[in-house]
Amino acid sequence: MYDLPPDLDRLHTLRTWHAMWLDRIDQAIKAAEQQEREARQAHERRAAAPPPPPSWMIGVHQLSNTPEEVHVGGCIMWAHRRRKTVTREEARRLLADGLRACQFCKPDAELGLLE
Template structure:
């Protein structure tokens, strides 16, 4: 059985006849190792007549190669992936901790916001309620009195969040 297994799969880095090296990715080689187990005659006369995926596994050792070299290679491959998985888990946990810290450290949403115009010293454009999604990026938090004064001075109220209604200003 060992000779036939080597005849189909060859050694690591060599072809089945031992003449020229193969160029195959490690994961493709590993998957081929796992998916290649002897099966019976149902595929006689086809390309899969000697090897195919098992229909039902009786033992885990049925899918493992029989020789020590390949078993150690599989162990090394799994250890490498476990290390990668542990590093990815640690990075994801760190990102989650940072996200939660950012949520806790985020300043509270202001009650009132004034959207500013483009350029230095340009007048305000609109008054918004603090959590309005229509407020632009150029904005500044203001107090209730400043928002009232801005509306009285003629600065437009946002049509989405209606700060004039919330402040009790009838326009």
């Protein structure tokens, strides 16, 4: 036959050994399919709903890393520059301390600091 042992004991041993490996392979296939399914679902969730923009940002100087201007989160005027997300309270404090407000998105008006 195919280089199989002729006696029954060794044939049963081979059968058991191969059954064990088939079970391990089946478990590995199930785990890989589950990982693939979860990765696909995660990718679909990310593609379906982009994260909302942060509520408040400050433009940061390229070299000195100091705040330059406060922006509403969706402002695109500093989209190409460095920026940092800040809380509403921090944005209010920075504006109150004299940091410049973006003239396009007007965060000072959004925060109710203009009279």
